Amino acid sequence: MFSEVVKSAMPDTIIYEISKDITSEEYEYIREAGSVIRRGGLVAFPTETVYGLGGDALNPAASGRIYSAKGRPSDNPLIAHIADISQLDMLAYEVPDVAMRLMKRFWPGPLTIILKKKKEVPYETTGGLDTVAVRMPDNPIALAFIREAGVPIAAPSANLSGKPSPTNAWHVRCDLYGRIDMILDGGPVNIGIESTIVDLTSELPVVLRPGYIDMNMLSEVAAGVEKDPAILGVPDKNIRPKAPGMKYRHYAPEGELTIVSGDPDRIPERINMLARRHDEADVGVITTDENRHRYDYGKVVCIGERRDELSVARSLYGALRTMDEYRIKYIYVEGFSDENLGDAIMNRLMKAAGYKIIYV
Ligand code: AMP
Numbered sequence: 001m002f003s004e005v006v007k008s009a010m011p012d013t014i015i016y017e018i019s020k021d022i023t024s025e026e027y028e029y030i031r032e033a034g035s036v037i038r039r040g041g042l043v044a045f046p047t048e049t050v051y052g053l054g055g056d057a058l059n060p061a062a063s064g065r066i067y068s069a070k071g072r073p074s075d076n077p078l079i080a081h082i083a084d085i086s087q088l089d090m091l092a093y094e095v096p097d098v099a100m101r102l103m104k105r106f107w108p109g110p111l112t113i114i115l116k117k118k119k120e121v122p123y124e125t126t127g128g129l130d131t132v133a134v135r136m137p138d139n140p141i142a143l144a145f146i147r148e149a150g151v152p153i154a155a156p157s158a159n160l161s162g163k164p165s166p167t168n169a170w171h172v173r174c175d176l177y178g179r180i181d182m183i184l185d186g187g188p189v190n191i192g193i194e195s196t197i198v199d200l201t202s203e204l205p206v207v208l209r210p211g212y213i214d215m216n217m218l219s220e221v222a223a224g225v226e227k228d229p230a231i232l233g234v235p236d237k238n239i240r241p242k243a244p245g246m247k248y249r250h251y252a253p254e255g256e257l258t259i260v261s262g263d264p265d266r267i268p269e270r271i272n273m274l275a276r277r278h279d280e281a282d283v284g285v286i287t288t289d290e291n292r293h294r295y296d297y298g299k300v301v302c303i304g305e306r307r308d309e310l311s312v313a314r315s316l317y318g319a320l321r322t323m324d325e326y327r328i329k330y331i332y333v334e335g336f337s338d339e340n341l342g343d344a345i346m347n348r349l350m351k352a353a354g355y356k357i358i359y360v
């Protein structure tokens with residue numbers, strides 16, 4: 001990819017390519033990344049969801065650097081990433097049974113749980129909250145990196161605040177080059193949207209952010225799972241989301257994004273009509289394999305197959321970034337059903353679109 005060239009041309013962020021089977025030479029890079037963390041530095045790394053921007057979760061200065069590198073509001077807490085359940089001891093106390101069951105079933109994997117924080121976890125990491133978000137990512141590079149660092153790694157997504165989350169190392173480089181110490185380039189991610197977040201600090205588990213692990217999957221292991229009312233539909237000023245991050249406009253491209261949802265067969269007709277109101281150079285359409293042939297106006301980007309929602313999740317943020325590269329002013333995206341992974345896809349799309357949606 002781009003490691004050799006970049007290392008010599010721009011010395012301030014080191015970029016290492018790492019393959020999934022991690023050769024012994026690559027392992028040395030991971031060790032180096034671990035020592036950057038112990039010195040209080042920042043390393044972006046791949047996970048199965050999106051790339052994370054990591055720092056020592058127990059070092060307030062490191063967390064502070066994460067906020068400034070991203071331009072992130074300081075009340076938006078970070079997720080602590082661990083490589084072994086024993087590391088949970090450094091972070092949380094009163095871990096309920098339901099947490100143990102969820103961890104056993106879904107870790108390593110795209111599930112973040114919220115627990116009561118130990119006092120050793122600085123408020124800089126938790127955005128001032130007495131709770132801490134914890135996850136064990138399902139990516140061999142991430143796990144090796146966390147082990148080598150020897151501490152839990154605080155990591156939000158490795159994008160500039162407000163931009164779509166990075167799904168490959170190139171996206172990270174575009175946003176954070178020169179602002180962080182190192183990028184571990186492990187290729188494109190597998191899932192493409194951020195983890196499901198479940199709060200376990202009250203009586204019943206509450207989903208604060210939908211993700212790959214959906215309500216049905218959670219309900220198989222935990223009784224009475226509910227959704228935070230703040231993430232149902234259009235935000236209400238009177239309801240405050242329990243995940244502070246969910247209140248910010250997020251994942252957003254520069255152009256004005258509109259979702260056209262409903263019968264997938266009728267969506268293209270409406271999008272074509274709306275698109276033709278603008279100059280062709282200003283318009284972008286985000287579609288799926290099934291409907292690709294029905295568009296011939298503007299920049300058309302296909303994000304996968306409707307019947308394979310994972311393919312859609314994986315390409316979604318990249319497509320939003322592509323629209324920015326082409327300086328598209330008006331973007332139309334096809335809507336999806338809100339079942340299973342579609343729920344998480346629609347949650348991100350709604351936020352990216354500022355809740356602008358047309359039903360056909
Ligand atoms: P990111 O990793 O960029 O997706 O951001 C982390 C997300 O986790 C944000 O939406 C935060 O609001 C959420 N989060 C982190 N810690 C907590 C916590 N203790 N309580 C509730 N939400 C949290």
Ligand code: MG
Binds near residue numbers: 156157165
């Ligand atoms: Mg983020």
